[in-house]
Amino acid sequence: MSSPDGRAAAVRRLEETAVGSPALRRLAELVVRLLGASAARISLLGDAETVVSGAGLAPGLVGAQTPAGASLAALAATGDGPLVVGDAAQDPRTAALPLVVEGRVGACLGLPLAGFDGSAVGALVVTDRHARTWTDGDVALARQMADSVATELELSALAREFEAHRLRFELAIDAAEIGSFDWDLVSGRLIWDDRLVELFGYDRETFAETIEAFNARLHPDDLPRVSEALRTAIDVCGAYDAEYRIVLPSGENRWIRARGKAVADDRGTAIRLLGAAYDTTEQRDADARVARVLETMTAAFFSLDRDFRFSYVNAEAERLLAATREELIGGSIWELFPDAVDSDFELHYRGAMTDGRTRVFEAYYPAPLDAWYEVRAWPGPDGLSVYFHDITERRLAEERAQRSAARLALIADVTSILSRTMGPGEAEDAALQQVAQAVVPLLGDWVVASLVDEEGRIRDVGSWHVDPALREPAERYAALRLSSLDSSAPFPTALRTGRALEVDDLRPAVAHVLHGPVGELFELLAPRSAVVFPLRARGRTLGALSVYRGHDRPPMDGQEVSTAREVADRTALALDNSRLYEQHRRLSETLQRSMLTAPPEPDHAEIVVRYHPAIQAAEIGGDWYDAFLQPSGAAVLVIGDVVGHDTEAAAVMGQLRGLLRGIAYRDGVGPAAVLTELDRAIHGLQMHALATAAIARVEQTPEERAAGLTRLRWSNAGHPPPLLLHPDGSIDVLDRDRPELMLGVDPTAERTETVVTVRRGSTLLLYTDGLVEGRGLLLDEGIARLRDAVAELADRPLAELCDAVIERLRPDVLQDDVALVAIRLHPQDRPRPPEAGPRIVPPDVPAEP
Template sequence: MRGSVDDTSRPHPGGPVADPRAAAEVLQADRPRADAARRLRLRDASAALDRIAELAARLLGAPIAQVSLLDDVQVVVSAVGLPAGTVGSETPLEASACAVAAAERTPYAVPDAHADPRVGDLPPVTAGAVGAYLGAPLVDSEGHTVGVLCVVAPAPRPWSDTDVSTLRQLADAAVTELELAALTTAYESDRLRWGLAIDAAGIGTFDWDLRTGELTWDARLIEMFGYTAETFGGDIEAFNRRVHPDDLARVTDALQVSIAACGDYEAEYRVVWPDGETRWVQARGRTLSDEAGRATRVLGAAYDTTAERAAGVRVTRVLEAMPAGFYSLDREWRFTHVNAEAERLLGRTRDELLGQELWTAFPAAPGSVFEENYRAAVRTGTPVQFDAHYPAPLNGWYELRAWPSPEGLSVYFLEVTERRRVQDRAERSAQRLALLAQVSAELAGALDAESATAHLPRLVVPALADWCIVTVVDADGRPRDVGHWHVDPAARALVERYAAVRLDTMPATAPLMRALLTGEPVMETADAVRGLLPEGEARDLLTTLAPESGVCLPLRGRDRTLGVMTLYFRRGWAPREEDLATAQDVAARAGLALDNARLYGQQRALAEGLQRSLLTEPPEPDHAEIAVRYLPAAEAARVGGDWYDAFLQPGGATMVVIGDVVGHDTEAAAAMGQLRGLLRGIATYSDAGPGEVLRGLDASMALLQTRVLATATAARFEQTADELRRGVTRMRWANAGHLPPLVVNPDGSVAELASWRGDLLLGVDPRATREESVVTLDRGATVLLFTDGLIERRDADLDAGMTRLREALRELAGRPLQELLDEVLERLVDGRPEDDVALVAVRLHRQDRPRPLDAGPNRVPDLVPDDPASPLP
């Protein structure tokens, strides 16, 4: 049993774990814990941990004690009573009892390891090295479990609450040592980095005690002022002696201001060495005060800027020679430097600009993108880069880069007007190509091309025009407006209404009608079109919409004009030649898509007509209702090899057939028609059973060398006089590699004919034996034969499809037969199957009642006996 100890630490979200393997999964998911473990191992704390492990072994009377850190594995960092080489060894988490204590975040007590199912099969336990175990998790100050302190006894022993409490306190001490080691490491690293940074920057420090007058400099500052440790006097006079006489008054004033206000001090000045060499020094500091607000000390730092000053002279020469414009601004936005190229680009001399405020010199800049970016750079201290246009008199595009500095803002700029012109042209070209690509994507392969064409106005507005209306010619040759769009949302309702009424009032001389008649583009002003429209709503709407001009672009097919795309342009704007060329290309693509859809529709109608001509209506035998369905694949206009059939044999028995010729093309459809005709002839010449009919069909296929493969199921419904009295019917059926029929019983249950055995496909071996199966059906039952297109999907297997079909049949069992088939198609293929689907269903109505109205009239050939009951062959 485990020790019952309350854990006040953060509970683990996983709760109790079943075994070390489960604990390992919990710990692997605790990524913050692993990160903490890595941080704590940055410093070797082994000496302190060894003492804690020894103390744990002594206080708890255990021969073995161990401290482990847990990351992706368990790592032993300290041990007592274990063999040499144990420290530093690694153990998988799932093989460690410590993983349980870490995962549950509470002490884990095991009095008898062999009897504990969670650790009993661990190697140390089975080897006899562990008889009892007590472990306490190491939880850091952030609440992460980073390891475990444990004690082990080779023989079973009880663990008291005192033992558990003692080990927990020792675990807390171990965590403290680990965190102290980590903090010490971080402190030493920070101190070293700070020192290296000070040395690398060449910074010296000073401390001026205002109460005693003592001035303390570090060695670097003493050297910077040309002193040695022996010659530096340690007072303010030593400082004053080295400051250049021309700078001394200014620097002294800055110090006094800082002291008076107990504020910051900043100054740059020259230092004159004893040999006459002059150095430049930049100093910054701050005055500290006591509790009464009196200034007590000035602390600060200084660094040598002589090299920077020399570099500044060189930079000035470079700025004057550079081919880019440059100017600098102070904190009041006044020009402090303007190079020669900036004079040329700005059309102003530096004498005109220096000392003048930017916003005054360039009055178009306030409130513009220039001001927005400049102020953002100064406010955030971050450089900015942007392109902007400045109006007349410059009237040009500029590429600018602005860098903030303590002195203000530095700006580099280039005139890019010509580049922008070329870039804009390239962007417009890219936009036109993107538009054509989008139009092509919308139209390519669209079976409903009219809907895709109706979407064109949303694509071409506003890229090519302000608004647009698309017109198509219907099957009767009449134009219809099918799509429209306006760039202004407020005007879209007006365009919709204008499209609804304009065609009824438009004369034959209107631009739209001329484009339809001639197949050529027609461009006209809106005033001219208004003059052609009679007074009324259409004319008023066009006046309100107020375009200046429009162009009617015919949507041409291969041999006819199938519609018109009309683009309208606002006043004061004329379409560019390249935009008109793009619009004509869009219209040509739309016309071709409409023509393809027209030809596709003709082809599909022809294919479906051919297919359906081969699938005749079923017979209507007495008290047996037969319903059929054929649904072609939605993805392409093609004929296929799926077929159904239903007919009466000479003896009066009803036979239904379902089949599928391998393939999806006209050859498969032709083979389907041939096989269907052969099977009909064989089955209606005699009263042969389903097996014999399929055998005869296989032999005929071999003799005629059809060279096709096909699956088929043939089922015959038979009834003797006795069965007629008992109200049952036999279904005798044979299967050639096809899916088995499903039976919906009168009680709504769905039976799959589990005893069936499918024979070889037709066309494989004409000598193959064809076996028959027989099932007795109650009147009121429904039998469904179907092809695999009903249950086949790309994202699921046939078993899943069969399950869906059975569930649908159970729910629809009470529906009329025609409604049942329609609903099955809707639920399983959404009316758009990925493959052709053929269905034939037979419902056996009760014979002791009149034939139901749902079954339709009773129509059978005259040669069929009045009494359909027949003995078994």
């Protein structure tokens, strides 16, 4: 446990790099999106809470501080586990906090953020404006996000510390002033520039420009060595390199470093020696200071001579290289560290020595060091200076962050796949196949997806292998394995218990059942470990995901198992929703067929009905149509709309439709009387229903038949007005100046009816408001659009006209049910037209004369 002062310093160090971090902001945005929350904040806790990043926060909150006593983050960081609050206003831990009192937080989920020593330095807090229930999956996902945030905080702090080390070291490097010399070996004249004359304590009058003047300043102990170096360079026409002391007239000793090269004539005889020299006294002193710095600094440093032998090693390098300087100095790096041969180390060290350019790189050295290093190698006259830093923790933090991000991306991808592809039947198989492909290779090398159908039969529906060459054998294994497994195998056990089953060594668990072709395929695929995740939702096991790993990968760790379980849970829920939807759809279809019957087809009259639900899952709602014949043969058309939607409205609709049929079936009962009696029945039977309806009856006398005429008698209870299409293409809207009340409002309301005489060939269209009303579309505008569409489509057969009208007028996403019933009165002086279809009427209805 760190001290309070140490913890405060750690928090301050994290704040310096964390406030406004783009990476932290992206993590906050991701957790808000995955959890469907209002906001997320990442806070560090010192003397107060400092919000360093977040998503969905008020402007100016990032960087702001809040007293610890009023902080959700402090509450999350000091608890024994996650802070899970579904209703913040009712929870005694949070009810008095300002954010809750002000109504900005209705629910919260908080996870502590661990520092370098494991103590909590802050918290990730996810909030919602309204109360909500946080699921176990939400908590697990938030915990993964908190781990990613803590990793990112560690990573940024380590990177800052490393950069500071490197800057301190580079500031220790200085340059020296340089002077030049030119010794004419034929004449013996030694020419120095002003800087060199000054360095040796001469002036132009006292410097004799001879080698003797040079030797006169040399320290007696260094004269033989320097003379030998000069003689060797002249004899071989080669390089001259020496460092020596000089004694100035004042008696002061100075260190000089000189380098040069002999120049030969055409015969190969040296005639000149050119070079440069500079004062290294301060460098010598600095080297001593640098050596002291290098011995105490936390960064590792060593130098190599031009033969790649260690010439200096500081204390930190001894520690990181796990060897003493006595073992290292004088030894070849390639012999002492053989795994560096043919690695990035050799590539960059030799490259820097060859081209004289500094190399900066990252590389891994295997056991016994087993570490990642960031290396800076710069060449010099004496060899190579190497500064390096152990970045294993940083690399591990990066890898953890990458793996965490990849796991979160996988969950998001699977969610997208399921929302896009999940459906009944073959769509389930296709969705499971895509899920299997998404899981590989992040969670396993090989996945088999299985389903349990509604009859309890198990089948493998998908598989995927990371190796393309093994995908076909994996499919064949999936096709054979179920018949070979007994109840003790991992797969049946997991299905039976409903719990994930981890098997670190798969062979002993299944060896007794793997024989013949399935055993040969198992040997070829060679899995080492497996985890079977049952697909369970709402207490039912719907299938399983079997995730396998080969011998080159360890078994799943806890975070990987948690991620795979989240994938399995989301897959199971989508699968169960799909099956429930299919059950609902089949039930709705059955209800629709029972309530919305096919219309009759009397002589010379063609009746077409259409129904389109607003929501695909509920295939019937409150809209209805009806068409039937009274005993006399008169056709009655009904259109209605119950106030409300979905199953409740459908039930009321079924009752009203049955009542209306019973009332209207009698001969002599007109549309107004039918609506009056239906209104009284609604009141008397206490149905508590509100509905609109329009009824039309087709009537004709022998005289009207002879004249090619027909009467339409209609009444309307608050419903959109019918449309009447005449044979000449003109259209009337059968409306009244004063609309009558809808059904269910006043049982004593007076109902009236209107009669209109039309020519044969006319078409009457009754419809519900879903066809002419919608978001941003008023009723009158919708009726005008309908009228225009009917006029344009008037010459089409009736069925085509109805389909085209609905297709043209209804919005892309239907906001309300649409019901439609239309009758076309074909001329009676010729046979019934073929497009009207066969005559279909009840057996007791008389034929037309």
